[in-house]
Structure formats: structure tokens, C-alpha cells
Amino acid sequence: MxxxxxxxxxxxxxxxxxxxxxxxxxxxxxxxxxxxxxxxxxxxxxxxxxxxxxxxxxxxxxxxxxxxxxxxxxxxxxxxxxxxxxxxxxxxxxxxxxxxxxxxxxxxxxxxxxxxxxxxxxxxxxxxxxxxxxxxxxxxxxxxxxRGTRRAEHHEDFWQSYPAPRRLLILGGPTLYWRLSPQTVGRALDDLLAKAKAHGGSVVVIGSPRTPRRLLLKAQERVRSVQVPATLVPVGGSPPYAELLEWADTISVTADSVAMVSDAISTGKPVELVPIQPTGAGWAVMALMDRVRPSEHAPPHDLRAFWRALKERGLVGSASEGVEPVPDLTxxxxxxxxxxxGGSGKSRSMKGPPRSLGKGLP
The missing domain is CATH 3.40.50 (Rossmann fold)
Structure with a gap:
């Protein structure tokens, strides 16, 4: 036995x-x-x-x-x-x-x-x-x-103060090759505030550890000066980032972070990219690579290729209501x-049951 x-x-x-x-x-x-x-x-x-x-x-x-x-x-x-x-x-x-x-x-x-x-x-x-x-x-x-959003305690008092449709603006930060223009970020924020004034709803802004402090201060001053429900959530504050993504109806995100843009798209909400500008070093490297090796990416990572792929698959556009959820592309x-x-474990989808792979995925 x-x-x-x-x-x-x-x-x-x-x-x-x-x-x-x-x-x-x-x-x-x-x-x-x-x-x-x-x-x-x-x-x-x-x-x-x-x-x-x-x-x-x-x-x-x-x-x-x-x-x-x-x-x-x-x-x-x-x-x-x-x-x-x-x-x-x-x-x-x-x-x-x-x-x-x-x-x-x-x-x-x-x-x-x-x-x-x-x-x-x-x-x-x-x-x-x-x-x-x-x-x-x-x-x-x-x-x-x-990983998607994970339901935790919801800050009901906060969301009662900022009604739907909730427009979320996520700010990244500068890199060696790319910079955030305060004017561009200001225009994106003003556009969201104007929509809230004309059509109702609210605006919520959050930065990241890479966001320049002066940019956060300007955004805070702007949301405090308007007569529509709007606020800036401190980095690491409440509600947390995952909850903001979950409760947003539309998302605008600066184009500098692949991770943040991907988090936004993975929610299935309408996503709009806030453009960024190349730094002097970024312009020089990309211009050289485009001339010497036009078919290859600029090292170590070329965000332009990432943006092209998103647009080709229709994953980003205008942050307007009524867009169909994106399929699970992972x-x-x-x-x-x-x-x-070679395991037999039960797969746990990052966004529920597997769905269509989407057009153009290899």
C-alpha cells in the first residue's frame, strides 16, 4: 500500500x-x-x-x-x-x-x-x-x-463631491528624450474644465512621482480657480490611483509613460493622449537615427513607435463618452x-474573460 x-x-x-x-x-x-x-x-x-x-x-x-x-x-x-x-x-x-x-x-x-x-x-x-x-x-x-483595477474600499464622500461624467487627467514627467510642456498640459486641463462647465460632471487630476512640482502647483491653482467640481489628488493620496482609474468615465494621460498609458487603455474607458515634446538630446538622437537607420527605433526605446501602434489599433483618440471598451490584447x-x-493552472484574466485579440496583433 x-x-x-x-x-x-x-x-x-x-x-x-x-x-x-x-x-x-x-x-x-x-x-x-x-x-x-x-x-x-x-x-x-x-x-x-x-x-x-x-x-x-x-x-x-x-x-x-x-x-x-x-x-x-x-x-x-x-x-x-x-x-x-x-x-x-x-x-x-x-x-x-x-x-x-x-x-x-x-x-x-x-x-x-x-x-x-x-x-x-x-x-x-x-x-x-x-x-x-x-x-x-x-x-x-x-x-x-x-494587473487592472482591484476593488477595495471606495471613498464615497469623495465621489459624491465629484459627479459623473468624471474626467481624469494623469500627468507623468520629463525624461532624457522628452519633456512636458506646461502650456500643453494647461490647454488639456482647460479643455476638460470647459467640457465640465458646458456638459456637467467633474475633473480630477493626479500626478506621478516624476511630475515636476511646479507643474502640479499650477494644476492645483487652476482647478481651485474654477466654478466646476475639480480637484488635484496628491501623489500617494486618496483616493488611490487604481480607484481613480476605476471611477473615471474618460481618461487623458500624458504620452511619456508606457505604463500609465497602458493602465488607462486597459480600463476600457475612452483614452486621449496629451502630447509631449522632444528635448534637445531627444531631437538630436531621433534625427540621427531617422537618417542613418530609418527603419529602426531610436534606442533605448522609441515612444513614437508605441504611439503609432496605439493609433493603428484605434486604442487612443478623443476622450469622449460613448466609446466601446477595448478588447483584451494580452x-x-x-x-x-x-x-x-506547461502548467495546468486556471488562467486568471487581467480584465475578466478572454475577448477578441484585436486587429493587427501578431
Whole structure:
């Protein structure tokens, strides 16, 4: 009887051991968690921190844990995983080290731009702005993976003060190649306030940790000076970001952040992009790349390609009411990931049941 019991255990499929390797950026980590949750299998989060060796990059580091702090190395000790889900080029050396230690048994999925060939992974999931050459292990999705909104306590008093239709304006911040024009942001806010005055409803503004303080102060002054229900929610304040997305009827978002734009689109609400302008460095790099290699993206990521993909698929336009919800465009990535892990877990969609893939998705 004991022998038969052991044989029965050995015949049962073992639940794969999955590690979600998290880094420093919340937007990247949310993509890792979104994919791990959608697989419907148990997984363990490993929050990694890096030392100065991280600056060498994946090509120079190779397969090593040298770029990790001692505490993070300790997190990766013990039994090795069957699958890693990683993000950011800093994690590449770590993933390659785990694969080598496992003798190639550990499978790997990378979300984003690893800065090395996709043949180093079982699957790379990337959005259109990254300069990655086509490869069988690469799948491009038009928007970043999103965990969607999770219902929590609602701030009823707040929403009673800001009635529907609620127009949400999300502000990002400048990057090396792109800047937010205060005039452009001001025009976008004034347009939303004018619509609220003419047609009713309210306006809610929220920034991000990258939003310049002076821009937030100007937005706050503007919403306080009008006679329509309007407010600016402090970064990290209440209601939280996820609740704002859930209760908004339309969303306007500055075009600098792939993660924020993807979060907005994933809600199924009408989304409008607030344009941004190139910096001097951005203009020079993009002009050079357009002349020397017109068919390739400007490194390390070319937001122009991301915007083109959104417009081609009709995912952004005018933030007006009455637009049909967008389809779930990430289910193909989840299907590929489930095939790699070989698990039988019940998939948990990031936006409910799987729907149409949408036009033009590979």
C-alpha cells in the first residue's frame, strides 16, 4: 500500500515552482505580477536589489549574481525554480545564472527590453517601442501588461463631491528624450474644465512621482480657480490611483509613460493622449537615427513607435463618452507563457474573460 501511494504521488503532475523577479520600478514590476497572476499558478515574489556592478550591463556581466546585494543573493538560494519571470536589463545576468545552475532546466520569460538577443530566453514579451529584432522567442503586444483595477474600499464622500461624467487627467514627467510642456498640459486641463462647465460632471487630476512640482502647483491653482467640481489628488493620496482609474468615465494621460498609458487603455474607458515634446538630446538622437537607420527605433526605446501602434489599433483618440471598451490584447502573451510553463493552472484574466485579440496583433 505504501509503494502504491508513492507511485501515485510520482504520477501526479508537480506544480511548477515560479519566481517573479522584481526590480526597482513599479511599472515594470506590475507587468511581471500581471503575467504571474494570469498564469493561475502559485508563484513567489523575489524583490531584488542591485549593487554598482549592475552598470556593466548583461553583455559584460554574463551569467552571474555579482550585481546583486548579499541579501538578494540569499533570496535565490535553495531549490531552483522551474520558471522565472523577470523584467529590466539588470535582471538578465541573474536569470542566466539561474539557468546555468539548473543545467538548463529553469525556463525564463522576460518582460520588456533585455538588451540581449531573445534566444537567451524562452519568451520575451515587449511593447512596440523597444528596438528588438524579430525572433521566434519574441512576442510584441501593443500595450504593457496590466494587473487592472482591484476593488477595495471606495471613498464615497469623495465621489459624491465629484459627479459623473468624471474626467481624469494623469500627468507623468520629463525624461532624457522628452519633456512636458506646461502650456500643453494647461490647454488639456482647460479643455476638460470647459467640457465640465458646458456638459456637467467633474475633473480630477493626479500626478506621478516624476511630475515636476511646479507643474502640479499650477494644476492645483487652476482647478481651485474654477466654478466646476475639480480637484488635484496628491501623489500617494486618496483616493488611490487604481480607484481613480476605476471611477473615471474618460481618461487623458500624458504620452511619456508606457505604463500609465497602458493602465488607462486597459480600463476600457475612452483614452486621449496629451502630447509631449522632444528635448534637445531627444531631437538630436531621433534625427540621427531617422537618417542613418530609418527603419529602426531610436534606442533605448522609441515612444513614437508605441504611439503609432496605439493609433493603428484605434486604442487612443478623443476622450469622449460613448466609446466601446477595448478588447483584451494580452491574452496571446498569457497563452504563450502557459505553454512554456506547461502548467495546468486556471488562467486568471487581467480584465475578466478572454475577448477578441484585436486587429493587427501578431
Amino acid at each position: 505504501a509503494v502504491e501511494a508513492v507511485r501515485d504521488i510520482l504520477k501526479r503532475p508537480r506544480t511548477p515552482r515560479i519566481w517573479a523577479l522584481l526590480g526597482a520600478r513599479k511599472g515594470d514590476n506590475n507587468q511581471v505580477l500581471a503575467l504571474a497572476e494570469a498564469l493561475g499558478l502559485p508563484f513567489v515574489c523575489k524583490q531584488l536589489t542591485y549593487n554598482h556592478w549592475r552598470h556593466l550591463g548583461p553583455h559584460l556581466l554574463g551569467a552571474t549574481l555579482r550585481s546583486l546585494t548579499p541579501g538578494s543573493r540569499a533570496l535565490l538560494s535553495g531549490d531552483l525554480p522551474d520558471l522565472t519571470i523577470s523584467t529590466g536589463h539588470r535582471s538578465v545576468a541573474v536569470v542566466q545564472s539561474l539557468r546555468r545552475r539548473s543545467g538548463g532546466r529553469t525556463r525564463s520569460i522576460h518582460v520588456g527590453y533585455p538588451r540581449i538577443s531573445p534566444d537567451k530566453f524562452d519568451l520575451v514579451i515587449a511593447t512596440p517601442e523597444y528596438p528588438i529584432r524579430e525572433h521566434p522567442n519574441l512576442i510584441r503586444i501593443p500595450i504593457a501588461l496590466s 491574452c496571446s502573451a498569457v497563452s504563450r507563457a502557459k505553454a512554456i510553463v
